[in-house]
Amino acid sequence: MAKAITVLFAASEVFPYVKFGGVADFSYSLTLALRALGHDVRVMMPRYGNISERKYQIHFIKRLQDIPIKIAGRDELITVKSSSINNPKYKVQSYITTNSYYFDQRKAIYHNPQDGKPFPDNDERFILFSQSVITTCLLLNWFPEILHCNDWQIAIVPAIAKILYPNKFKKTKFILTVHNFANQGEFPESTFDKIGLPAKVKENFIHNGKFNFLKAGLLYADYVTTVSPTYAKEVLQDETHTNGLNKILIQKNNSFAGILNGLDPWQWNPRFDDDIACQLNNSDFESYKKCNKEDLLKTLGLEVKIETPLVGMISHLEPHKGIKLLIEAMDKIMKEDIILVLLGTGAPDLTKRLQKLTEEYPGKFILKNVYDEQLAHKIEAGADIFLMPSIYEPCGYNAMYSVVYGTVPVVRATGGLIDTIEPFNPATGEGIGFVFDEPTPTALAKKLKEALEAYRNKELWQSIIHNCLNKQFQWKETAEQYVEIYRSLIKT
Numbered sequence: 001m002a003k004a005i006t007v008l009f010a011a012s013e014v015f016p017y018v019k020f021g022g023v024a025d026f027s028y029s030l031t032l033a034l035r036a037l038g039h040d041v042r043v044m045m046p047r048y049g050n051i052s053e054r055k056y057q058i059h060f061i062k063r064l065q066d067i068p069i070k071i072a073g074r075d076e077l078i079t080v081k082s083s084s085i086n087n088p089k090y091k092v093q094s095y096i097t098t099n100s101y102y103f104d105q106r107k108a109i110y111h112n113p114q115d116g117k118p119f120p121d122n123d124e125r126f127i128l129f130s131q132s133v134i135t136t137c138l139l140l141n142w143f144p145e146i147l148h149c150n151d152w153q154i155a156i157v158p159a160i161a162k163i164l165y166p167n168k169f170k171k172t173k174f175i176l177t178v179h180n181f182a183n184q185g186e187f188p189e190s191t192f193d194k195i196g197l198p199a200k201v202k203e204n205f206i207h208n209g210k211f212n213f214l215k216a217g218l219l220y221a222d223y224v225t226t227v228s229p230t231y232a233k234e235v236l237q238d239e240t241h242t243n244g245l246n247k248i249l250i251q252k253n254n255s256f257a258g259i260l261n262g263l264d265p266w267q268w269n270p271r272f273d274d275d276i277a278c279q280l281n282n283s284d285f286e287s288y289k290k291c292n293k294e295d296l297l298k299t300l301g302l303e304v305k306i307e308t309p310l311v312g313m314i315s316h317l318e319p320h321k322g323i324k325l326l327i328e329a330m331d332k333i334m335k336e337d338i339i340l341v342l343l344g345t346g347a348p349d350l351t352k353r354l355q356k357l358t359e360e361y362p363g364k365f366i367l368k369n370v371y372d373e374q375l376a377h378k379i380e381a382g383a384d385i386f387l388m389p390s391i392y393e394p395c396g397y398n399a400m401y402s403v404v405y406g407t408v409p410v411v412r413a414t415g416g417l418i419d420t421i422e423p424f425n426p427a428t429g430e431g432i433g434f435v436f437d438e439p440t441p442t443a444l445a446k447k448l449k450e451a452l453e454a455y456r457n458k459e460l461w462q463s464i465i466h467n468c469l470n471k472q473f474q475w476k477e478t479a480e481q482y483v484e485i486y487r488s489l490i491k492t
Contacts, residue, residue: 009042148482178225229258410447
């Protein structure tokens with residue numbers, strides 16, 4: 001049996017403690033999948049003010065209390081606490097960084113709930129957390145073989161370790177997973193001075209006249225991954241996806257890969273999902289769907305019309321998610337006999353336009369402008385069709401969730417959606433969804449209409465549902481690909 005690998009996995013969000021996007025699900029599922037393969041993996045994240053220490057049994061570690069961390073020339077005290085994430089079979093230890101000013105007092109991860117804007121000191125917040133990752137290893141005298149960082153928030157960890165503590169971390173290899181290359185952590189150049197690194201390395205942190213967390217991560221990481229093979233190709237070929245940082249990826253040559261995320265069988269599974277009204281019995285899909293559709297309509301305060309197609313969306317309200325496409329296509333979409341429910345928060349201007357549309361189409365278009373994990377599960381189980389019109393999409397978790405819940409996806413052909421959603425072919429009976437190519441309102445409305453026509457053909461729809469319910473997105477396969485990368489790095 002191959003030797004177990006020691007891994008410290010650092011992320012700004014981890015389910016179930018807190019969730020803003022796919023990073024939280026990735027952090028939860030991959031670490032537990034690695035544990036299932038026999039590896040010594042631990043996860044580390046900040047404790048935000050909306051995380052209950054009592055609920056998650058977060059407790060003190062004697063050696064990791066009141067630790068001074070220098071940031072912007074002053075000392076900030078942190079305490080690192082312990083907890084664990086679990087599924088019914090496995091457990092992974094969590095290290096939780098606490099700090100009163102930067103984390104405990106903020107009841108959100110990245111954005112101020114009052115105005116929806118990013119906290120202006122997010123640079124200092126995640127410098128502090130990154131320093132806490134390094135400091136925890138130093139104080140525990142535990143230097144994992146792999147330190148796996150996620151997104152710009154954790155991207156400077158490899159640089160700090162290699163520049164300030166090269167001897168301590170000489171046997172540690174650093175991997176950076178980028179979940180979306182558009183989010184780079186750009187701040188004024190002066191941010192560099194807050195870290196405490198020598199001036200001679202400053203140019204490795206500056207891109208287009210700004211401090212860029214992600215650039216440093218790409219340069220100092222030993223290996224970079226992203227969350228689907230097609231998205232990896234797209235970022236290499238089109239510099240607009242990366243703000244020009246793809247040049248670094250091209251130079252990294254064989255140290256960059258796109259690995260498709262899996263689905264966690266314990267977290268998203270209609271057969272034992274406690275957040276939905278009725279769980280799926282393999283022999284009776286129709287009753288499962290009818291029950292959850294009725295429950296969703298009642299939850300939304302709508303009249304129960306089981307025969308009316310119910311279209312669901314769960315999305316950040318941002319341009320790259322195709323929200324402008326949706327708005328521009330709404331006149332055509334609303335001519336159909338459907339109900340469309342959209343769950344999500346995001347850009348204030350798009351939110352206002354969507355709220356106005358709910359007034360124009362009462363009872364037909366519903367916007368739930370909140371983050372609600374339980375409602376997300378209810379939409380995946382209760383909708384007939386799931387809409388994801390992304391301009392670009394690194395992975396596309398929600399389209400994958402919809403497939404396993406028997407909710408047929410209508411998506412645009414981009415990134416991870418190309419890798420996961422095979423278009424349905426009536427001639428062969430193969431495929432699990434409907435895919436449109438052009439990012440236009442007309443193409444979106446046309447493909448949704450095609451899906452609605454298929455929905456009204458009961459025999460055809462049952463064939464698509466059958467394909468969906470037999471589709472599997474295995475985390476075990478994803479974890480094995482990461483282990484292969486880990487082992488190749490450890491050998492070098």
